[in-house]
Structures are given as structure tokens and as C-alpha cells.
Amino acid sequence: MQGVSWEYLVGHANYWLFVTLMMTGLYIVVARGNFVKKIIGLNIFQSAVIMLYISMGKVEGGTAPIFPLDGEIDPAITYTNPLPHVLMLTAIVVGIATTSLALALIVRIREEYGTIEEQDIWEAEQEISARERRQYGEVFGEAGK
Amino acid sequence: MAIGLAAVRTRSLFALVMLSGGFSLISAALFVTLDAVDVAFTEAAVGAGVSTVLMLGTLALTSRYERPPVHRPWLPLFVVTVTGAALIYGTLDMPNFGDANAPAMLHVMPEYLAREPHEIGVPNIVTAILASYRGYDTLGETAVVFTAGIGVVALLATLARRRRRRDGEEEES
Numbered sequence: 048m049q050g051v052s053w054e055y056l057v058g059h060a061n062y063w064l065f066v067t068l069m070m071t072g073l074y075i076v077v078a079r080g081n082f083v084k085k086i087i088g089l090n091i092f093q094s095a096v097i098m099l100y101i102s103m104g105k106v107e108g109g110t111a112p113i114f115p116l117d118g119e120i121d122p123a124i125t126y127t128n129p130l131p132h133v134l135m136l137t138a139i140v141v142g143i144a145t146t147s148l149a150l151a152l153i154v155r156i157r158e159e160y161g162t163i164e165e166q167d168i169w170e171a172e173q174e175i176s177a178r179e180r181r182q183y184g185e186v187f188g189e190a191g192k
Numbered sequence: 193m194a195i196g197l198a199a200v201r202t203r204s205l206f207a208l209v210m211l212s213g214g215f216s217l218i219s220a221a222l223f224v225t226l227d228a229v230d231v232a233f234t235e236a237a238v239g240a241g242v243s244t245v246l247m248l249g250t251l252a253l254t255s256r257y258e259r260p261p262v263h264r265p266w267l268p269l270f271v272v273t274v275t276g277a278a279l280i281y282g283t284l285d286m287p288n289f290g291d292a293n294a295p296a297m298l299h300v301m302p303e304y305l306a307r308e309p310h311e312i313g314v315p316n317i318v319t320a321i322l323a324s325y326r327g328y329d330t331l332g333e334t335a336v337v338f339t340a341g342i343g344v345v346a347l348l349a350t351l352a353r354r355r356r357r358r359d360g361e362e363e364e365s
Contacts, residue, residue, distance in 0.1 A: 055360075057289070058288025058289045062280075063288075069276075070272045074269065078265050078269075082207075084257075086247075093234075094215070094239070097235075098219060098222065101231060102289060103225050105289065106327045108298060111228070113316045113317065114315045114317065130300060132228045133326055136332065137322075139239065140333055143239070144336055144337045148344055150246055150249075151347040151348050154253045155347050157249060157254040158198070158354070169300055
């Protein structure tokens with residue numbers, strides 16, 4: 048262990064944990080064919096990003112950024128950085144909005160194709176385009192032979 | 193973490209949705225320990241509550257089980273490993289966890305903390321920043337939510353009518 052201190056490892060373990068979680072989400076998105084499962088993978092990915100930012104805002108020994116009600120602010124108290132909290136609140140709400148839009152799209156896809164598996168939809172698309180090629184081949188004569 | 197791995201394995205979508213609700217709840221607890229109480233209760237309400245309900249609604253309208261995957265997992269696994277390695281490489285020169293002298297703590301944050309009591313006067317600094325200093329962000333956020341709401345309505349509004357019409361056609365033929 049040359050040059051890498053124990054403190055450094057512990058101080059960065061949180062980032063690596065969140066990167067691992069993020070990659071779990073990405074794996075679900077890439078490797079699984081079911082659309083609902085892809086959306087859940089995307090949510091896991093998003094939560095990992097949010098956790099990463101929140102953990103960046105944490106100050107050692109700090110407390111939640113809320114002042115006492117009487118307005119007497121003790122300068123000895125350290126507060127955690129409130130800015131990432133604000134940004135991540137926005138991110139969570141926007142995330143749920145896009146998730147609901149995606150789920151609505153899934154319902155429409157299911158209605159149109161009768162399936163929510165990527166593979167089935169790909170096969171259906173191939174079939175449709177083959178049928179169209181045959182149809183236009185008849186119109187234009189020799190094409191399609 | 194364990195829930196994430198379980199989510200990869202399970203094929204029952206119902207169990208998966210329940211797992212993701214539990215995952216949200218645990219992450220809300222994590223946010224409390226990181227002093228982000230506002231984020232924690234938003235996550236508990238939105239992640240564990242609303243999104244679980246939405247997912248269950250989708251499952252009710254579609255199918256409940258997933259088919260086993262047809263492809264080999266090696267290519268996605270490779271992509272994910274490379275991306276993860278790049279990201280970890282990117283964290284190597286980040287400040288330590290909880291470091292009070294990190295760049296993020298030295299510029300805007302003390303400014304907000306010092307000016308907030310006499311400029312706005314709301315005890316909760318997160319609320320003050322959200323509604324006042326970064327009010328335009330919040331305005332944009334509500335615009336996004338509104339647009340998404342319109343999109344969902346546009347996609348699903350005619351669902352019942354189309355379904356009824358299709359049933360009628362089947363009965364005629």
C-alpha cells in the first residue's frame with residue numbers, strides 16, 4: 048500500500064459504492080428486455096446519482112441545514128451543504144414525472160403490440176416491414192423477386 | 193445494494209415493484225443519516241409511495257411476469273464494467289467524504305448561510321434556496337411536471353374508448 052492511505056480509501060468508499068449501484072441500474076437497463084424492468088433499472092441509476100450528490104454535500108460533524116426558530120444562530124454549529132439537497136429535490140420530482148410518462152408509453156406499447164418485451168417488439172417490427180416490402184414489390188413490379 | 197442485485201435476478205415483476213419501493217425507503221433512511229431531511233421525505237413520499245402506485249397501475253394494465261432473457265449477458269456486463277471503471281477513475285481526485293474544506297463547501301454555501309437569515313428569514317435553508325435563490329429552477333421543474341402530466345393524459349385518455357371500440361368490432365365480425 049504505497050501512497051494510498053487508509054483515510055483516502057474510507058473517504059472514497061462511498062463514491063465507489065454509489066458507482067457500483069449505478070452500474071447495477073445500467074446493467075438492468077441494457078441487459079433486460081422487459082420495459083417495466085428497464086424503467087426500474089433507470090430509477091436505481093437515478094437514485095445512485097442522487098445519493099452521490101447528497102453524500103458530496105455532507106460535512107463531517109454537520110447537522111441538517113435548518114436554523115433555530117428564535118433566530119439565534121450559533122456560529123459554532125456547522126451545517127451540511129444545502130445546495131445539493133435543493134438540486135436533488137428537483138431531480139427526484141422530475142424523475143417521477145419522466146417515470147410516469149415512460150409507464151404511460153409502456154401501456155400504449157402493450158396496447159399496440161400486445162407485449163412489453165423488447166425481443167417480441169423487434170420481431171413484430173421485422174414482420175411489418177417485410178409485409179410492406181412485399182406489398183410495394185407487387186406495386187412496382189419486379190422488385191421483391 | 194442487495195436489493196439492486198435481487199432486482200436483477202427476479203422475474204416476477206410484482207416482486208420487483210415491491211423491491212423498488214423498499215429500495216426507496218432505505219435510501220430515504222440513508223438521506224436522513226446524511227442530514228438531507230428534505231430530500232428524505234420527498235424520496236419516501238415520491239419514490240416509495242407515488243412511483244410504486246404508478247408501477248402497480250402499469251402492471252395491472254400489462255403483464256406480471258418477465259420472459260427469461262435470450263441474449264448472453266457478456267456484452268452488457270463488459271459495457272457496464274468499463275463504464276464503472278471509468279467512473280471510479282473519475283472519483284480518484286475527489287475530496288474525502290465529509291471534508292469541510294472541499295471546493296463545494298467554500299464558495300456559494302457560506303454565502304447562502306450568511307445571507308439567508310436577514311434576506312429571507314425562513315428557518316429551513318433548503319426551502320429558502322428552493323423557493324427564492326433558485327426559484328427559476330423550481331419554476332422549470334413545475335413546467336416539466338406539467339408537460340409530463342399532459343403527455344400521460346394524451347397517451348392514456350382515449351384508452352377506454354379505443355378498447356370499447358375494438359371490443360365492438362370483434363363482436364360484429
